[in-house]
Amino acid sequence: MSADLQDLRQRLTESLARAGEFQKDWQRSAFERVARHAFAPDTVWVWDEASSAWGSVARAEEPGRWAELVYAAGSLVTQVDDGRTPPGKPGREPTSSISSPGAVLNMLAALDPQLGDRVLEVGTGSGYNAALLCERVGDRFVTTVEIDPALLRTATSRLREAGYRPHVVLGDGEEGWPSSAPFDRLISTASVRHVPAAWLEQVRPGGVIVTPWFPNAHGRGLIWLRMGEDGTARGRVVGGETFMPVRGQRPAPLDVAEVWAATHERAERVVIVPDLGDVDPHGEFALSVRLPGVGCYRQGQGQGQDPHGGWFFVSEDGASWAQLTGGAGAYRHGPRDLLAEVADAVAWWRDHGRPRLHDFGVTVTKEGQEVWPRAR
Ligand SMILES: C[S@@+](CC[C@H](N)C(=O)[O-])C[C@H]1O[C@@H](n2cnc3c(N)ncnc32)[C@H](O)[C@@H]1O
Numbered sequence: 001m002s003a004d005l006q007d008l009r010q011r012l013t014e015s016l017a018r019a020g021e022f023q024k025d026w027q028r029s030a031f032e033r034v035a036r037h038a039f040a041p042d043t044v045w046v047w048d049e050a051s052s053a054w055g056s057v058a059r060a061e062e063p064g065r066w067a068e069l070v071y072a073a074g075s076l077v078t079q080v081d082d083g084r085t086p087p088g089k090p091g092r093e094p095t096s097s098i099s100s101p102g103a104v105l106n107m108l109a110a111l112d113p114q115l116g117d118r119v120l121e122v123g124t125g126s127g128y129n130a131a132l133l134c135e136r137v138g139d140r141f142v143t144t145v146e147i148d149p150a151l152l153r154t155a156t157s158r159l160r161e162a163g164y165r166p167h168v169v170l171g172d173g174e175e176g177w178p179s180s181a182p183f184d185r186l187i188s189t190a191s192v193r194h195v196p197a198a199w200l201e202q203v204r205p206g207g208v209i210v211t212p213w214f215p216n217a218h219g220r221g222l223i224w225l226r227m228g229e230d231g232t233a234r235g236r237v238v239g240g241e242t243f244m245p246v247r248g249q250r251p252a253p254l255d256v257a258e259v260w261a262a263t264h265e266r267a268e269r270v271v272i273v274p275d276l277g278d279v280d281p282h283g284e285f286a287l288s289v290r291l292p293g294v295g296c297y298r299q300g301q302g303q304g305q306d307p308h309g310g311w312f313f314v315s316e317d318g319a320s321w322a323q324l325t326g327g328a329g330a331y332r333h334g335p336r337d338l339l340a341e342v343a344d345a346v347a348w349w350r351d352h353g354r355p356r357l358h359d360f361g362v363t364v365t366k367e368g369q370e371v372w373p374r375a376r
Contacts, residue, residue: 004064005037008071012036012101015073021102023109030135031105038162039128040070040098041154043087045077054080054091075100078126083150094244096125096151099189103241104129110224110238111187111210113137120145120180120202122173122211122246123189127155127164133187134164142166143180145173147247174248176202183207191243193292195225195233197366205229212243213362215288215371216251216295216316223362236374237360240281251316256297259318267331273324274343276311282356283349289360289371290345294338313338 013032022028046069048055054077059066069076076098080091099107108129113119117137121130124146133142144166146152156168169177173188174196181202188199191212203209209225222239245251279287287296291313299310314321320334322342332339349355355373363370 004067005035005071008067009035009037012071012073016101016105019102021105023105024112026136027105027108030132031101033135034128034131034162036076036098036101036128037067037070039126039131039155039158040066040076041078041126042066044069045080045091045094048090051090054094056087056089056091058087073100073102075103079148079151083148096148097244098126098128099241099243103239103243104132106239106241107187107189107210107212107222108132108136110222111185111208113185116141117184118180118182119143119185119187120177120183121187121189122176123147124155124168125151125189127159127162127168129187129189130155130166130168131159131162131164134159134166139165140167143169143177143183145169145171145177147172172248174198174246178202186210188212188246189243190246191220191241192246193249195223195364195369200227200231200233200364200366203227203233209233209235210238212241213237213371214242214245215292221285221288221357221360221371225362225364231366233362233364235362237285237357237362237371240285240357254295254314254316254318256295256312256314259314259321260312260323263321263333264331267321267323267333270330270332270339273330274339274346276324276342276346278354279346279349283346283354285357285360286349286352286355286373287342287345290348291338291341294341311342313342 042059043056045054077094079096082095085091113136118141121144124144130144152170176198182204184207186203186209188211191214205227207227213221213223220240220242221237222241224238225233225235227233293316295314297312311324320336320338322332322338324330352373361372361374
Protein backbone atom coordinates (compact mmCIF):
# COMPACT_ATOMS: atom_id res chain seq x y z
CA MET A 1 0.00 0.00 0.00
CA SER A 2 1.37 3.45 -0.84
CA ALA A 3 2.27 5.81 1.99
CA ASP A 4 -0.55 8.11 0.89
CA LEU A 5 -3.23 5.44 1.15
CA GLN A 6 -1.89 4.23 4.49
CA ASP A 7 -1.84 7.75 5.84
CA LEU A 8 -5.32 8.66 4.57
CA ARG A 9 -6.73 5.40 5.89
CA GLN A 10 -5.30 5.98 9.34
CA ARG A 11 -6.49 9.57 9.45
CA LEU A 12 -10.03 8.52 8.55
CA THR A 13 -10.06 5.84 11.25
CA GLU A 14 -8.86 8.33 13.85
CA SER A 15 -11.38 10.97 12.91
CA LEU A 16 -14.20 8.40 13.06
CA ALA A 17 -12.98 7.28 16.47
CA ARG A 18 -12.87 10.89 17.72
CA ALA A 19 -16.41 11.45 16.45
CA GLY A 20 -17.61 8.35 18.34
CA GLU A 21 -18.67 6.57 15.13
CA PHE A 22 -17.46 3.15 16.29
CA GLN A 23 -20.57 2.38 18.34
CA LYS A 24 -19.83 -1.33 18.83
CA ASP A 25 -16.59 -2.87 20.08
CA TRP A 26 -16.05 -5.01 17.00
CA GLN A 27 -16.48 -2.18 14.53
CA ARG A 28 -13.09 -0.53 14.84
CA SER A 29 -11.09 -3.72 14.33
CA ALA A 30 -13.28 -4.79 11.39
CA PHE A 31 -12.91 -1.32 9.88
CA GLU A 32 -9.13 -1.49 10.31
CA ARG A 33 -8.90 -4.93 8.73
CA VAL A 34 -11.02 -4.19 5.63
CA ALA A 35 -9.28 -1.67 3.36
CA ARG A 36 -11.79 0.58 1.60
CA HIS A 37 -9.40 1.07 -1.32
CA ALA A 38 -9.30 -2.70 -1.97
CA PHE A 39 -12.98 -2.47 -2.97
CA ALA A 40 -13.04 0.92 -4.70
CA PRO A 41 -13.09 0.58 -8.51
CA ASP A 42 -10.32 2.18 -10.56
CA THR A 43 -12.83 4.76 -11.81
CA VAL A 44 -14.94 6.66 -9.30
CA TRP A 45 -17.31 9.59 -9.88
CA VAL A 46 -17.58 13.07 -8.36
CA TRP A 47 -20.20 15.77 -8.76
CA ASP A 48 -18.99 18.57 -11.02
CA GLU A 49 -20.85 21.78 -10.25
CA ALA A 50 -19.72 23.50 -13.44
CA SER A 51 -21.21 20.91 -15.77
CA SER A 52 -24.01 19.83 -13.39
CA ALA A 53 -23.03 16.22 -13.97
CA TRP A 54 -20.98 13.40 -12.45
CA GLY A 55 -17.42 13.32 -13.73
CA SER A 56 -15.05 10.34 -13.62
CA VAL A 57 -11.76 10.21 -11.72
CA ALA A 58 -9.38 7.46 -12.86
CA ARG A 59 -6.90 6.02 -10.40
CA ALA A 60 -4.28 5.66 -13.14
CA GLU A 61 -4.49 9.34 -14.12
CA GLU A 62 -5.06 11.01 -10.73
CA PRO A 63 -3.89 8.58 -8.02
CA GLY A 64 -3.74 11.24 -5.29
CA ARG A 65 -7.24 12.56 -5.92
CA TRP A 66 -8.62 9.05 -6.24
CA ALA A 67 -7.09 8.08 -2.87
CA GLU A 68 -8.51 11.19 -1.19
CA LEU A 69 -11.98 10.43 -2.51
CA VAL A 70 -11.76 6.83 -1.32
CA TYR A 71 -10.86 7.93 2.21
CA ALA A 72 -13.12 10.99 2.39
CA ALA A 73 -15.89 11.19 4.98
CA GLY A 74 -18.63 11.11 2.35
CA SER A 75 -19.95 8.38 0.12
CA LEU A 76 -17.94 7.27 -2.91
CA VAL A 77 -19.89 6.95 -6.15
CA THR A 78 -18.70 3.83 -7.94
CA GLN A 79 -21.17 3.61 -10.84
CA VAL A 80 -23.46 6.01 -12.71
CA ASP A 81 -26.42 5.37 -14.99
CA ASP A 82 -26.36 1.61 -14.32
CA GLY A 83 -22.93 1.43 -15.96
CA ARG A 84 -24.11 2.79 -19.31
CA THR A 85 -22.01 5.96 -19.13
CA PRO A 86 -18.33 5.27 -19.78
CA PRO A 87 -15.51 7.07 -17.93
CA GLY A 88 -14.82 10.50 -19.41
CA LYS A 89 -18.49 11.17 -20.25
CA PRO A 90 -20.88 13.11 -17.98
CA GLY A 91 -22.91 10.90 -15.65
CA ARG A 92 -26.52 11.73 -14.76
CA GLU A 93 -27.49 9.49 -11.87
CA PRO A 94 -25.37 7.63 -9.28
CA THR A 95 -26.44 3.97 -9.28
CA SER A 96 -23.88 2.40 -6.96
CA SER A 97 -21.66 3.75 -4.23
CA ILE A 98 -19.67 2.78 -1.19
CA SER A 99 -21.68 4.55 1.46
CA SER A 100 -20.04 7.10 3.73
CA PRO A 101 -18.07 5.47 6.56
CA GLY A 102 -20.43 7.06 9.10
CA ALA A 103 -23.52 5.62 7.37
CA VAL A 104 -21.91 2.16 7.04
CA LEU A 105 -21.03 2.10 10.75
CA ASN A 106 -24.42 3.44 11.82
CA MET A 107 -26.28 0.81 9.81
CA LEU A 108 -24.07 -2.00 11.08
CA ALA A 109 -24.50 -0.80 14.66
CA ALA A 110 -28.29 -0.84 14.18
CA LEU A 111 -28.10 -4.33 12.64
CA ASP A 112 -25.92 -5.50 15.55
CA PRO A 113 -24.97 -8.84 13.97
CA GLN A 114 -23.54 -11.51 16.26
CA LEU A 115 -20.96 -14.15 15.51
CA GLY A 116 -22.64 -16.93 13.50
CA ASP A 117 -25.78 -14.94 12.60
CA ARG A 118 -27.07 -15.72 9.11
CA VAL A 119 -27.11 -12.36 7.34
CA LEU A 120 -28.59 -11.29 4.01
CA GLU A 121 -27.22 -8.11 2.48
CA VAL A 122 -29.23 -6.53 -0.34
CA GLY A 123 -26.99 -4.48 -2.67
CA THR A 124 -23.49 -5.98 -2.80
CA GLY A 125 -22.14 -3.00 -4.76
CA SER A 126 -18.38 -3.03 -4.33
CA GLY A 127 -18.38 -5.83 -1.74
CA TYR A 128 -16.96 -3.54 0.97
CA ASN A 129 -19.84 -3.85 3.42
CA ALA A 130 -20.07 -7.60 2.77
CA ALA A 131 -16.42 -7.86 3.84
CA LEU A 132 -17.20 -6.02 7.08
CA LEU A 133 -20.09 -8.43 7.68
CA CYS A 134 -17.75 -11.40 7.05
CA GLU A 135 -15.38 -9.98 9.66
CA ARG A 136 -18.17 -9.94 12.20
CA VAL A 137 -20.25 -13.08 11.61
CA GLY A 138 -17.97 -15.31 9.51
CA ASP A 139 -17.91 -15.69 5.70
CA ARG A 140 -20.17 -18.71 5.46
CA PHE A 141 -23.00 -16.95 7.23
CA VAL A 142 -23.13 -14.01 4.79
CA THR A 143 -25.27 -13.99 1.63
CA THR A 144 -25.11 -10.83 -0.45
CA VAL A 145 -27.32 -10.18 -3.47
CA GLU A 146 -26.67 -7.69 -6.27
CA ILE A 147 -28.89 -6.92 -9.25
CA ASP A 148 -26.15 -5.61 -11.55
CA PRO A 149 -24.08 -8.41 -13.15
CA ALA A 150 -21.00 -6.25 -13.82
CA LEU A 151 -20.88 -4.99 -10.23
CA LEU A 152 -21.39 -8.52 -8.99
CA ARG A 153 -18.42 -9.85 -10.99
CA THR A 154 -16.07 -7.16 -9.72
CA ALA A 155 -17.27 -7.49 -6.13
CA THR A 156 -16.81 -11.27 -6.22
CA SER A 157 -13.20 -11.00 -7.35
CA ARG A 158 -12.40 -8.13 -4.97
CA LEU A 159 -13.81 -10.12 -2.05
CA ARG A 160 -11.74 -13.17 -3.04
CA GLU A 161 -8.57 -11.13 -3.45
CA ALA A 162 -9.12 -9.69 0.02
CA GLY A 163 -9.61 -13.21 1.41
CA TYR A 164 -13.40 -13.27 1.94
CA ARG A 165 -15.75 -16.00 0.68
CA PRO A 166 -19.36 -14.95 1.35
CA HIS A 167 -22.17 -16.31 -0.84
CA VAL A 168 -22.38 -13.64 -3.57
CA VAL A 169 -25.46 -13.97 -5.76
CA LEU A 170 -27.04 -12.22 -8.72
CA GLY A 171 -30.70 -11.40 -8.24
CA ASP A 172 -33.38 -8.95 -7.29
CA GLY A 173 -32.90 -8.38 -3.58
CA GLU A 174 -36.54 -7.34 -3.21
CA GLU A 175 -37.19 -11.07 -3.44
CA GLY A 176 -34.60 -11.83 -0.77
CA TRP A 177 -32.73 -15.08 -1.29
CA PRO A 178 -35.12 -17.88 -0.34
CA SER A 179 -32.67 -20.76 -0.67
CA SER A 180 -30.45 -19.36 2.12
CA ALA A 181 -33.38 -18.34 4.38
CA PRO A 182 -34.24 -18.06 7.19
CA PHE A 183 -31.96 -15.18 8.12
CA ASP A 184 -31.21 -13.75 11.53
CA ARG A 185 -30.48 -10.32 10.05
CA LEU A 186 -31.23 -8.54 6.80
CA ILE A 187 -29.49 -5.32 5.82
CA SER A 188 -30.35 -3.43 2.68
CA THR A 189 -27.86 -0.91 1.38
CA ALA A 190 -30.36 0.35 -1.19
CA SER A 191 -33.43 2.16 0.05
CA VAL A 192 -37.04 1.06 -0.21
CA ARG A 193 -40.32 2.89 -0.16
CA HIS A 194 -42.18 -0.32 0.65
CA VAL A 195 -40.47 -3.03 2.68
CA PRO A 196 -40.77 -6.12 0.43
CA ALA A 197 -43.01 -8.94 1.68
CA ALA A 198 -40.24 -11.48 0.91
CA TRP A 199 -38.06 -9.92 3.60
CA LEU A 200 -40.77 -10.50 6.21
CA GLU A 201 -41.02 -14.13 5.12
CA GLN A 202 -37.28 -14.80 5.12
CA VAL A 203 -36.25 -13.22 8.42
CA ARG A 204 -36.99 -15.47 11.39
CA PRO A 205 -39.18 -14.29 14.27
CA GLY A 206 -36.94 -12.23 16.54
CA GLY A 207 -34.64 -11.40 13.61
CA VAL A 208 -33.77 -7.86 12.58
CA ILE A 209 -34.19 -5.87 9.35
CA VAL A 210 -32.30 -2.62 8.76
CA THR A 211 -33.03 -0.63 5.65
CA PRO A 212 -32.98 2.94 4.41
CA TRP A 213 -36.49 4.14 3.64
CA PHE A 214 -37.72 6.89 1.33
CA PRO A 215 -41.28 8.16 1.48
CA ASN A 216 -40.81 10.32 -1.61
CA ALA A 217 -38.19 11.21 -4.18
CA HIS A 218 -36.43 13.46 -1.71
CA GLY A 219 -37.16 11.74 1.59
CA ARG A 220 -34.82 9.91 3.85
CA GLY A 221 -34.77 7.68 6.88
CA LEU A 222 -33.16 4.55 8.23
CA ILE A 223 -35.50 2.01 9.78
CA TRP A 224 -34.88 -0.82 12.20
CA LEU A 225 -37.44 -3.62 12.50
CA ARG A 226 -37.78 -6.76 14.60
CA MET A 227 -39.81 -9.63 13.16
CA GLY A 228 -42.69 -10.81 15.31
CA GLU A 229 -44.08 -14.35 15.53
CA ASP A 230 -47.20 -13.10 13.73
CA GLY A 231 -45.31 -12.08 10.57
CA THR A 232 -45.47 -8.38 11.46
CA ALA A 233 -42.26 -6.38 11.73
CA ARG A 234 -42.22 -3.59 14.29
CA GLY A 235 -39.54 -1.03 14.98
CA ARG A 236 -38.55 2.57 14.63
CA VAL A 237 -36.67 5.18 12.64
CA VAL A 238 -33.01 5.13 13.70
CA GLY A 239 -31.36 7.57 11.31
CA GLY A 240 -31.73 10.05 8.50
CA GLU A 241 -29.58 8.35 5.87
CA THR A 242 -30.25 8.93 2.17
CA PHE A 243 -29.53 5.99 -0.12
CA MET A 244 -30.15 5.21 -3.75
CA PRO A 245 -33.40 3.26 -4.18
CA VAL A 246 -33.65 -0.40 -5.17
CA ARG A 247 -34.09 -0.62 -8.92
CA GLY A 248 -37.70 -1.79 -8.79
CA GLN A 249 -38.81 1.17 -6.65
CA ARG A 250 -37.04 4.05 -8.36
CA PRO A 251 -39.28 7.12 -8.57
CA ALA A 252 -39.93 8.28 -12.14
CA PRO A 253 -37.52 11.11 -12.96
CA LEU A 254 -39.06 14.54 -12.45
CA ASP A 255 -37.44 17.78 -13.56
CA VAL A 256 -38.78 20.15 -10.93
CA ALA A 257 -37.41 23.28 -12.64
CA GLU A 258 -39.12 22.22 -15.86
CA VAL A 259 -42.45 21.61 -14.09
CA TRP A 260 -42.31 25.08 -12.60
CA ALA A 261 -41.21 26.76 -15.85
CA ALA A 262 -44.05 25.12 -17.79
CA THR A 263 -46.82 26.00 -15.34
CA HIS A 264 -45.94 28.95 -13.09
CA GLU A 265 -47.75 31.50 -15.23
CA ARG A 266 -51.00 29.64 -14.63
CA ALA A 267 -50.42 29.20 -10.89
CA GLU A 268 -52.84 30.67 -8.38
CA ARG A 269 -51.51 33.20 -5.88
CA VAL A 270 -52.59 32.53 -2.30
CA VAL A 271 -52.56 35.24 0.34
CA ILE A 272 -53.05 33.22 3.51
CA VAL A 273 -49.91 31.16 3.70
CA PRO A 274 -49.09 28.30 6.10
CA ASP A 275 -46.28 29.26 8.48
CA LEU A 276 -43.39 26.81 8.21
CA GLY A 277 -41.04 28.88 10.38
CA ASP A 278 -40.45 26.10 12.91
CA VAL A 279 -40.17 23.25 10.41
CA ASP A 280 -36.67 21.87 10.93
CA PRO A 281 -35.29 18.65 9.36
CA HIS A 282 -37.39 16.64 11.85
CA GLY A 283 -40.47 18.53 10.72
CA GLU A 284 -39.50 17.90 7.12
CA PHE A 285 -39.33 14.20 7.88
CA ALA A 286 -42.80 14.41 9.44
CA LEU A 287 -44.09 16.15 6.31
CA SER A 288 -42.74 13.34 4.16
CA VAL A 289 -44.50 10.81 6.42
CA ARG A 290 -47.80 12.65 6.10
CA LEU A 291 -47.40 13.46 2.41
CA PRO A 292 -45.97 10.32 0.82
CA GLY A 293 -45.08 10.82 -2.81
CA VAL A 294 -44.82 14.60 -2.42
CA GLY A 295 -41.30 15.88 -2.94
CA CYS A 296 -40.18 18.73 -0.70
CA TYR A 297 -37.44 21.09 -1.85
CA ARG A 298 -36.02 24.00 0.14
CA GLN A 299 -34.34 26.85 -1.61
CA GLY A 300 -32.18 29.76 -0.54
CA GLN A 301 -32.30 29.04 3.18
CA GLY A 302 -31.22 32.08 5.15
CA GLN A 303 -30.61 34.16 2.07
CA GLY A 304 -31.70 37.71 1.33
CA GLN A 305 -34.91 38.89 2.89
CA ASP A 306 -36.40 35.48 3.34
CA PRO A 307 -35.36 34.16 6.76
CA HIS A 308 -36.98 30.77 6.31
CA GLY A 309 -36.02 30.19 2.72
CA GLY A 310 -38.46 29.13 0.05
CA TRP A 311 -40.31 25.83 -0.05
CA PHE A 312 -41.46 23.91 -3.08
CA PHE A 313 -43.70 20.85 -2.81
CA VAL A 314 -44.51 18.79 -5.87
CA SER A 315 -46.51 15.61 -6.43
CA GLU A 316 -44.48 12.90 -8.08
CA ASP A 317 -46.53 13.03 -11.28
CA GLY A 318 -45.58 16.73 -11.54
CA ALA A 319 -49.27 17.70 -11.89
CA SER A 320 -49.62 19.61 -8.61
CA TRP A 321 -47.26 21.88 -6.76
CA ALA A 322 -47.15 24.53 -4.07
CA GLN A 323 -44.53 27.19 -3.56
CA LEU A 324 -43.99 29.24 -0.42
CA THR A 325 -41.70 32.13 -1.06
CA GLY A 326 -41.61 33.69 2.41
CA GLY A 327 -42.29 37.40 2.06
CA ALA A 328 -43.79 37.14 -1.44
CA GLY A 329 -46.65 34.81 -0.48
CA ALA A 330 -47.48 31.45 -1.96
CA TYR A 331 -48.58 29.87 -5.21
CA ARG A 332 -50.28 26.64 -6.06
CA HIS A 333 -50.99 24.78 -9.21
CA GLY A 334 -52.80 21.61 -10.24
CA PRO A 335 -55.70 19.45 -9.09
CA ARG A 336 -54.36 18.84 -5.57
CA ASP A 337 -54.33 21.67 -3.07
CA LEU A 338 -50.87 20.96 -1.78
CA LEU A 339 -50.81 24.17 0.27
CA ALA A 340 -53.77 22.91 2.29
CA GLU A 341 -52.21 19.45 2.57
CA VAL A 342 -48.94 20.96 3.81
CA ALA A 343 -50.80 23.13 6.33
CA ASP A 344 -52.62 20.02 7.65
CA ALA A 345 -49.38 18.03 7.84
CA VAL A 346 -47.60 20.79 9.77
CA ALA A 347 -50.54 21.10 12.16
CA TRP A 348 -50.41 17.32 12.71
CA TRP A 349 -46.68 17.53 13.49
CA ARG A 350 -47.24 20.36 15.98
CA ASP A 351 -50.24 18.64 17.57
CA HIS A 352 -48.02 15.62 18.24
CA GLY A 353 -45.42 17.74 20.06
CA ARG A 354 -43.07 18.18 17.07
CA PRO A 355 -41.71 14.62 17.08
CA ARG A 356 -38.12 14.16 16.05
CA LEU A 357 -36.99 11.64 13.45
CA HIS A 358 -36.11 9.11 16.15
CA ASP A 359 -39.56 9.46 17.70
CA PHE A 360 -41.26 7.67 14.81
CA GLY A 361 -42.28 4.04 15.01
CA VAL A 362 -42.69 1.73 12.03
CA THR A 363 -45.00 -1.26 11.56
CA VAL A 364 -44.78 -3.43 8.46
CA THR A 365 -47.07 -6.26 7.38
CA LYS A 366 -47.31 -7.98 4.01
CA GLU A 367 -50.28 -5.77 3.27
CA GLY A 368 -48.61 -2.45 3.98
CA GLN A 369 -46.66 -0.30 6.36
CA GLU A 370 -47.23 2.56 8.72
CA VAL A 371 -44.89 5.17 10.15
CA TRP A 372 -46.30 6.84 13.23
CA PRO A 373 -45.16 9.13 16.07
CA ARG A 374 -44.44 7.19 19.25
CA ALA A 375 -45.31 8.70 22.63
CA ARG A 376 -42.29 10.42 24.15
C1 LIG B 1 -25.31 2.02 -2.04
S1 LIG B 1 -24.95 0.73 -3.16
C2 LIG B 1 -24.39 -0.59 -2.16
C3 LIG B 1 -23.12 -0.43 -1.43
C4 LIG B 1 -22.47 -1.73 -1.08
N1 LIG B 1 -23.10 -2.40 0.02
C5 LIG B 1 -21.00 -1.53 -0.86
O1 LIG B 1 -20.51 -1.81 0.23
O2 LIG B 1 -20.33 -1.11 -1.81
C6 LIG B 1 -26.56 0.06 -3.60
C7 LIG B 1 -26.46 -1.16 -4.47
O3 LIG B 1 -27.73 -1.78 -4.54
C8 LIG B 1 -27.85 -2.38 -5.81
N2 LIG B 1 -29.27 -2.68 -6.04
C9 LIG B 1 -30.26 -1.84 -6.44
N3 LIG B 1 -31.43 -2.50 -6.51
C10 LIG B 1 -31.18 -3.77 -6.14
C11 LIG B 1 -31.99 -4.92 -6.03
N4 LIG B 1 -33.30 -4.89 -6.30
N5 LIG B 1 -31.40 -6.07 -5.64
C12 LIG B 1 -30.08 -6.13 -5.36
N6 LIG B 1 -29.26 -5.07 -5.48
C13 LIG B 1 -29.81 -3.90 -5.85
C14 LIG B 1 -27.24 -1.36 -6.74
O4 LIG B 1 -26.88 -1.93 -7.97
C15 LIG B 1 -26.04 -0.89 -5.92
O5 LIG B 1 -24.91 -1.61 -6.22
